[in-house]
Amino acid sequence: MKLNITTAETTKASENKAYALFFVKESVQFSKILSAKGESQVETVLKGMKDGPFEDLEFLEIDGCNTLFVDAAKERGISALDHLRMAAYRLAKRAIKKQIACVSLFLADAADEQFKAIVHGLYYAGYKFDAYKSKQKKNFEVTYEIVAGSRTAAFKKIAEEVAVEQKAVTLAKNLINTCAADLYPAEFVENAKTIAKYTPGLSIKVRNMKQLEKEGFMGHVTVGKGSSHEPYMITLSYDGTKSAAGKKTTSRTSRDHLVIVGKGLTFDTGGLCLKPPKSMPEMISDMSGAATALAAIQAIATLKLPIKASAVCCLAENAIGNKSVLPGDIFTAKNGKTVMVDNTDAEGRLVLSDGLAEAGHVGATHIVDLATLTGAMVRALGYAVTGFFSNDDDLGLKIINCGEACCEKFWSMPLEEEYADALKDKFADLKNTGSDAGAISAALFLQEFVPENTAWAHLDIAGTAFVSKSWKYTEYGATGFGVQTLIELAREMANET
Numbered sequence: 397m398k399l400n401i402t403t404a405e406t407t408k409a410s411e412n413k414a415y416a417l418f419f420v421k422e423s424v425q426f427s428k429i430l431s432a433k434g435e436s437q438v439e440t441v442l443k444g445m446k447d448g449p450f451e452d453l454e455f456l457e458i459d460g461c462n463t464l465f466v467d468a469a470k471e472r473g474i475s476a477l478d479h480l481r482m483a484a485y486r487l488a489k490r491a492i493k494k495q496i497a498c499v500s501l502f503l504a505d506a507a508d509e510q511f512k513a514i515v516h517g518l519y520y521a522g523y524k525f526d527a528y529k530s531k532q533k534k535n536f537e538v539t540y541e542i543v544a545g546s547r548t549a550a551f552k553k554i555a556e557e558v559a560v561e562q563k564a565v566t567l568a569k570n571l572i573n574t575c576a577a578d579l580y581p582a583e584f585v586e587n588a589k590t591i592a593k594y595t596p597g598l599s600i601k602v603r604n605m606k607q608l609e610k611e612g613f614m615g616h617v618t619v620g621k622g623s624s625h626e627p628y629m630i631t632l633s634y635d636g637t638k639s640a641a642g643k644k645t646t647s648r649t650s651r652d653h654l655v656i657v658g659k660g661l662t663f664d665t666g667g668l669c670l671k672p673p674k675s676m677p678e679m680i681s682d683m684s685g686a687a688t689a690l691a692a693i694q695a696i697a698t699l700k701l702p703i704k705a706s707a708v709c710c711l712a713e714n715a716i717g718n719k720s721v722l723p724g725d726i727f728t729a730k731n732g733k734t735v736m737v738d739n740t741d742a743e744g745r746l747v748l749s750d751g752l753a754e755a756g757h758v759g760a761t762h763i764v765d766l767a768t769l770t771g772a773m774v775r776a777l778g779y780a781v782t783g784f785f786s787n788d789d790d791l792g793l794k795i796i797n798c799g800e801a802c803c804e805k806f807w808s809m810p811l812e813e814e815y816a817d818a819l820k821d822k823f824a825d826l827k828n829t830g831s832d833a834g835a836i837s838a839a840l841f842l843q844e845f846v847p848e849n850t851a852w853a854h855l856d857i858a859g860t861a862f863v864s865k866s867w868k869y870t871e872y873g874a875t876g877f878g879v880q881t882l883i884e885l886a887r888e889m890a891n892e893t
Contacts, residue, residue: 397488397522398539399515399555403548405500407541413498414462416487418514420469420479441465452486464490464499471868473780477513478803478868484517485869491538492521499538504545509801511547512554516803516880519562520869525573557699561883564695565876567591571687572862572874576663576680580625581711584662584686588630588709591694598697601631613753614727615746618737620712622667622720627712627747631754632690634697635704636890652889653704655760656693656882657751659744659767660686660711667714667740668723681862681874682744685766686711688857692882699883703890708754710747714740726824729753731845736824744769745828745838749845756847762791763852764885765842766878772834774859779867781805782860782877785839788851795853795881798888802880806855809836816840 400406407413417438452466468483491499503511518540526532544551571579571587579587585602592600605626608616613629620627661682665671671679686709693707726736730753735746744767755763773783782799784806786792792808799806815837818830826844830837839854846852860877863870870876 397518398537399518399542400539401542401544401548401551401555403543403545405502405541405543407498407500409461410498411462412496413500414464414491414496416464416466416499416501418466418468418480418483418501420476452490474868475800475803477509477801480510480513481517481520481803482868484514485521488518488521488538488540492536495536496538498541500541500543502543503551504543504547506547508550508554511542511544511551512558513803515555515558516562517869519558523566523569523869525570525873527570527574560695560698561880563698564691564883565879567694568684568687568691568879569874569876571690572681572684574680576713579680579683580662580713581620581628581660582625584660584683584709584711585628585630588632588690591690592632595694595697597634597636597700598693599633601633603629608750612728612730613750615729615735615748615750616710616712618721618725618727619661619667619714619743619746622717623713623715624717625662625713625715629711629750629754630709631758632693632707632709633758634693634706636697636700636702637704652761652892653706653759654762654764654886654889655755655758656689656705656707657748657755657763657765658685658687658689658707658709659683659748659751659765659769660709661744661747662711662713664714664741664743665716667743668716668720669739669741670716671741678862678864682768683711684768684857684861684874685744687874688766688861688876688878688882691876691879692886695879695883696886699887701886701890703886705886706755706758706760708751708758710751712743712747714743729845733826733844734824736821736827738821738827738829742828742838745841748842752842752845752847752852756850760847760850762788762889763846763850764791764795764855764882765853766855766857768858768861769854769856770835770838770858772838773856776835777807777859779859779863781807782855782857783807783809783835784853784855785809785811785836785843786851786853787811787843787846788853791851791853794885794888795855798884799881802884804860804877804881806881809839811839811843812836813840819844 821827
């Protein structure tokens with residue numbers, strides 16, 4: 397895909413060019429009307445749409461030009477911005493399929509957030525994962541001519557930021573969609589090292605099995621010891637609060653440190669508490685939290701946001717072997733609490749206990765962890781909404797608002813203390829499963845490892861990270877959910893004074 401943002405139309409009408417008109421309900425949202433005759437033709441089309449949503453109309457000739465009418469209010473239950481994303485996505489899919497060389501959009505009247513939504517939609521249409529196909533077909537490249545008038549300079553800057561964000565989304569999706577035989581913990585580490593090497597301002601620290609055991613990160617060791625692929629924990633760090641002279645700024649931003657912690661089970665068999673075979677293939681997505689964290693920190697650094705941020709990726713493979721953790725085994729976590737492994741398939745919270753401890757070690761003031769953690773969350777909210785838990789109302793509200801700006805839905809869930817006693821064990825301080833409210837019990841378990849006086853949010857992306865049927869801009873597989881919200885959260889925190 398190519399974007400050409402100009403003050404005025406630069407290419408002439410031709411058979412291989414189309415104009416796109418976006419409509420919300422029955423009114424023109426952003427349009428190109430060439431003459432009184434063209435305006436009359438558009439009004440005729442609009443009258444035919446009075447009774448409700450319409451199917452996108454292809455190539456009606458308006459003033460002698462191929463024109464595509466795009467319904468930007470077609471899907472139910474999504475925001476106005478997401479309507480524009482979806483409309484742009486469908487437009488781009490059609491342009492690729494029909495091999496239209498150029499599509500012209502007149503967007504001078506669009507607000508910044510509307511333009512950003514449209515560009516995101518265009519990018520989403522170009523994604524495909526065919527690394528394992530014997531025959532790979534390259535997408536037809538479409539040039540989108542954005543006629544922006546006086547908004548040209550502002551739109552170019554927005555387009556540059558969207559390109560960075562979409563690169564991060566693509567990174568996360570590619571990692572998640574890769575099969576586990578090709579993306580085990582050590583291979584994920586190599587990907588992270590490459591990203592750190594080529595992203596200015598981003599540094600990386602890697603701990604292997606021996607170092608994890610030596611430093612007391614026993615959640616990783618307990619989960620990963622049954623696999624032939626050893627566990628790792630990586631910490632990526634970025635500090636955008638330094639001035640050009642290398643000095644720290646004195647704003648509130650310079651005191652904040654956002655740490656993103658991601659669950660990275662590159663494959664999860666369930667361990668000795670084996671998963672049903674039917675649900676096993678999609679366990680390649682059990683590292684979605686780590687992939688999202690890695691992608692977000694890459695974008696935050698690339699955008700040079702004035703904030704201190706880190707990402708902790710908790711990497712392991714939960715496999716069956718002669719050293720696998722046994723139900724009933726007890727280990728001592730990094731913060732000194734003892735944990736009885738009641739269920740080996742509740743392993744994500746064990747590695748996250750280490751990630752939360754590492755976040756405290758590097759000085760987090762705000763922690764956001766992401767994990768495909770519980771089937772209970774999938775049953776509660778499905779594939780369209782992520783449930784989250786937070787000990788800080790301000791951070792929770794930021795996540796909801798940032799998600800709304802990025803067309804990602806979040807729902808605040810309660811940290812209900814009434815269920816906490818079910819996590820107590822007869823021999824150890826805690827056990828890794830509760831008796832009731834699976835998603836809440838998991839969050840209460842994680843809360844036991846959150847550093848004191850730290851704002852924290854736990855995002856359970858079990859339903860939203862990976863889909864088995866078409867959903868919005870994803871035909872199948874990884875959605876990249878959460879990447880944009882995390883970037884927007886870092887941007888929001890960086891803008892606070």
